[in-house]
Amino acid sequence: MPVRLVLAGLLWLVFAAGSFAEICATDDLGNRLVLREPADRIVSLAPNITELLFHIGAGEQIVGADEYSNYPEQARKIPRVNNYAAANYEFILSLEPDLVIAWQSGNGEQMVRRIRQLGLPLFVIEPRTLTDIPDLFERLGALTGHDREGAAKAATFRRRLDRLRAEFSGKTPVRVFYQIWNEPLITLNGEHLVSAVIELCGGKNVFGEADPLVPYVNIESVLGADPQVIIASGSSDESPAWLDMWRNWPGIDAVQNGHVYFIPPDLMQRHSARILDGAERLCRYLDLARSGRDDSR
Amino acid sequence: MRRLNPGLLLWTLALLLPLATLLSLATGTVTMTWSTLWQALADLFDDGDLSNQAAMIIFNIRLPRSLLALCVGAILATSGAVMQGLFRNPLADPSLIGVSSGASAGASLVIVFAANGMAFGSTLGLTVLGLGAFAGGFAATVLVYRLATTSSGTSVATMLLAGIAIGALAGALNSLLSYFSDNDMLRQISLWQMGSLSTANWPKALLIGAVTVPLMILFPRDSRVLNAFLLGESEARYLGIDVQRVKRRLILLTAFGVGMSVAIAGLVAFVGLVVPHLVRLLIGPDHRWLIPGAALGGAILLLVADNLARTLTSPAELPTGILTALLGAPFFVALLVQQRQRF
Numbered sequence: 001m002p003v004r005l006v007l008a009g010l011l012w013l014v015f016a017a018g019s020f021a022e023i024c025a026t027d028d029l030g031n032r033l034v035l036r037e038p039a040d041r042i043v044s045l046a047p048n049i050t051e052l053l054f055h056i057g058a059g060e061q062i063v064g065a066d067e068y069s070n071y072p073e074q075a076r077k078i079p080r081v082n083n084y085a086a087a088n089y090e091f092i093l094s095l096e097p098d099l100v101i102a103w104q105s106g107n108g109e110q111m112v113r114r115i116r117q118l119g120l121p122l123f124v125i126e127p128r129t130l131t132d133i134p135d136l137f138e139r140l141g142a143l144t145g146h147d148r149e150g151a152a153k154a155a156t157f158r159r160r161l162d163r164l165r166a167e168f169s170g171k172t173p174v175r176v177f178y179q180i181w182n183e184p185l186i187t188l189n190g191e192h193l194v195s196a197v198i199e200l201c202g203g204k205n206v207f208g209e210a211d212p213l214v215p216y217v218n219i220e221s222v223l224g225a226d227p228q229v230i231i232a233s234g235s236s237d238e239s240p241a242w243l244d245m246w247r248n249w250p251g252i253d254a255v256q257n258g259h260v261y262f263i264p265p266d267l268m269q270r271h272s273a274r275i276l277d278g279a280e281r282l283c284r285y286l287d288l289a290r291s292g293r294d295d296s297r
Numbered sequence: 298m299r300r301l302n303p304g305l306l307l308w309t310l311a312l313l314l315p316l317a318t319l320l321s322l323a324t325g326t327v328t329m330t331w332s333t334l335w336q337a338l339a340d341l342f343d344d345g346d347l348s349n350q351a352a353m354i355i356f357n358i359r360l361p362r363s364l365l366a367l368c369v370g371a372i373l374a375t376s377g378a379v380m381q382g383l384f385r386n387p388l389a390d391p392s393l394i395g396v397s398s399g400a401s402a403g404a405s406l407v408i409v410f411a412a413n414g415m416a417f418g419s420t421l422g423l424t425v426l427g428l429g430a431f432a433g434g435f436a437a438t439v440l441v442y443r444l445a446t447t448s449s450g451t452s453v454a455t456m457l458l459a460g461i462a463i464g465a466l467a468g469a470l471n472s473l474l475s476y477f478s479d480n481d482m483l484r485q486i487s488l489w490q491m492g493s494l495s496t497a498n499w500p501k502a503l504l505i506g507a508v509t510v511p512l513m514i515l516f517p518r519d520s521r522v523l524n525a526f527l528l529g530e531s532e533a534r535y536l537g538i539d540v541q542r543v544k545r546r547l548i549l550l551t552a553f554g555v556g557m558s559v560a561i562a563g564l565v566a567f568v569g570l571v572v573p574h575l576v577r578l579l580i581g582p583d584h585r586w587l588i589p590g591a592a593l594g595g596a597i598l599l600l601v602a603d604n605l606a607r608t609l610t611s612p613a614e615l616p617t618g619i620l621t622a623l624l625g626a627p628f629f630v631a632l633l634v635q636q637r638q639r640f
Contacts, residue, residue, distance in 0.1 A: 084483075085476070181484065183496040184614070207612055215613030218495045220325040220358045223350065226610065235484055251350055 038145025374595020403433015
C-alpha cells in the first residue's frame with residue numbers, strides 16, 4: 001500500500017529527527033554540512049580559524065592545525081597538519097577528525113577539494129568583511145557545541161566594532177599607506193580586510209583603487225600619493241628594520257610629521273577577534289596624525 | 298629574408314636608446330610635463346639641486362632604475378649572443394651554463410643561513426646577498442665547465458647536459474631551502490627570485506654599471522674569434538685560435554656579468570635568449586655587429602618593458618619579466634615566420 005509506505009516513511013523521519021539533534025550548517029561555498037553531534041575532534045587548516053576556535057572556547061577540541069597557528073600560546077602545541085604549500089592528508093585521516101575547517105582563499109582550491117574527496121566533514125570559510133567575523137563566532141559555536149559562548153563573543157565584538165565606527169569613521173579622512181614589505185614595495189588594495197579597518201578608523205587607503213588585491217608599487221607611487229600615515233606590517237611581532245627607509249624621503253607628509261608606525265601583521269591581516277586590537281591602534285595613530293602630534297616610535 | 302645593413306641597424310638602435318631613456322625618465326606614476334622634466338634636468342646639471350620633488354623623483358628614482366634596466370638588458374643580451382656563438386647552439390643562453398640557477402641558489406643559501414635577521418634592503422645586506430648570488434653562479438659555472446672538460450678539450454654537448462643537471466640540482470636546493478625556511482625567509486627568497494627593478498637605487502646602478510663597462514669592452518674583442526667558432530671548434534683551432542683559452546675567458550666573463558645582474562635585479566628571463574636571435578635574424582651572424590647590436594637591443598627592450606611595467610597598471614606595478622616576453626615574443630615569432638617563407 002503506497003499510503004502506508006509514505007506514512008511509515010514520515011514516521012521514520014520524525015523519529016530520526018527526534019533521536020539525533022542534528023546540526024545543520026551551510027558553509028561559505030554554499031555546501032551543506034550535517035553533524036549528528038557537536039564536533040569534538042577538529043582540524044583547523046589556517047591560523048585565523050585556530051584563533052576563532054580558541055576565542056569561542058573550542059580550542060581544546062582542535063586535534064590538528066596548520067604550521068602558522070601561533071595564537072594563543074597553547075595553539076603552538078597542536079600537531080601540525082599542513083603549511084602554505086601542502087597538507088599531510090594521511091596524518092589528517094589518522095587523527096579521525098569529525099570536522100575539518102578550511103579557509104578557501106588561504107588554503108587554496110586544491111587542498112579543499114582533496115579534503116572533500118577524502119570524505120571528511122568539511123566546513124569552508126571565506127570571510128571578507130569585519131562583520132563576517134562575529135558571524136563566524138556564532139556559526140563555529142553552533143558546530144562545536146559552544147553556541148552560547150559564540151553568541152556572547154559575537155555580541156561583544158559587534159559592540160566594540162560599533163563603538164569604533166561611531167567614534168572614528170566619520171572623522172576627517174586621513175591618507176594611509178599600508179606597507180607589507182619593503183623590497184619590493186607591497187601593499188593591499190581596497191578589497192582587502194585591512195582597507196575595511198582603515199575605513200573604520202576614518203582613513204583612506206591611498207592604493208585602494210589599485211587593481212590587484214596585493215599590488216606591487218614603487219617609491220614614486222608613494223611619493224605621488226603623499227600619505228599622511230604609513231603603517232608597516234612586516235612579518236613578525238617586531239617592527240621591521242626597513243621602516244627606517246622612509247627617512248630618505250622627507251617629502252612625504254607622514255615622514256615629515258613623524259607618522260610612520262608599526263602594527264603587528266597578526267593584528268591587522270587575520271580574520272580573528274584580535275583584529276579589533278589592531279583597529280584600536282590604527283584609529284589612535286590616525287587621530288595622532290589628525291591632531292598633528294608627533295608620537296612615532 | 299633580406300637582411301638589413303648592419304650599420305643602419307646599429308645607428309638606429311643607438312639613436313633609439315637615448316630616446317627610450319628620455320621617455321622612461323619622463324613617465325611614471327607622478328605625471329610630469331616635458332617642461333618640468335627639462336627644468337628638473339637643467340637644475341640637476343646646474344647645481345645638483347634636489348629640493349623640488351620632480352628633480353628628486355628623476356634623480357633618485359627614475360634615473361638609477363633606467364640605468365639598471367639598461368645595464369642588465371645589455372649584459373644579458375650580449376652574454377646570450379656570446380653563449381650562442383660559443384656553443385653554436387640556438388637554445389644556449391646564460392641560464393644554460395647553470396649561472397642563473399646557481400646564483401639564485403646562492404642567494405637562498407645566504408638568506409637562510411648566513412644572514413639571520415639581516416635587513417636585505419641595507420647596503421650591507423645587499424652586498425652579502427649579491428656576493429652569495431655571484432658565488433653561487435660562479436660555482437655552478439665552474440662545475441659545469443669542469444664536468445665538460447677533458448684532456449681533449451671541452452665538449453659542447455656535455456657542457457649543455459651538465460648545465461641542465463646542475464641547474465636542476467640548484468633548483469632542487471632552492472625548493473628545499475624555501476620549504477624549510479620560516480615565514481620571513483620564505484618571503485625574502487620568493488620575492489628575490491621574482492626579480493624586480495623596482496628596488497633600484499644608486500649603489501645598485503653604479504655597481505652594475507661598473508660591471509657593464511668592462512664587459513662591453515671585452516666581449517666585442519672576441520667577435521672575430523667567435524666568427525671563427527661558427528665554422529666549428531676544430532676549424533677555429535686550425536685558424537690558430539687558442540680555443541680552450543677563449544672558451545674559458547668567455548665563460549668566466551659571462552658568469553661574472555650574469556651572476557652580478559641576477560644578484561642585483563633577480564631573474565629577468567627571455568632577454569638573453571631572444572634578443573641575440575632577433576638581431577641575428579635582422580643583420581646576420583657576424584659577431585662584430587651582433588654583439589653591439591644585442592647590447593643595444595637588450596638595453597632598449599628591458600628599458601621599454603620596465604617602463605611599461607611601471608606605467609600600465611599605475612600606481613601598481615607589473616613584474617618586468619612578463620613585459621619582456623610579451624614585447625619580444627610576438628616580434629620574434631613574426632621574424633621566424635618571415636624567415637620560413639624564404640625556403
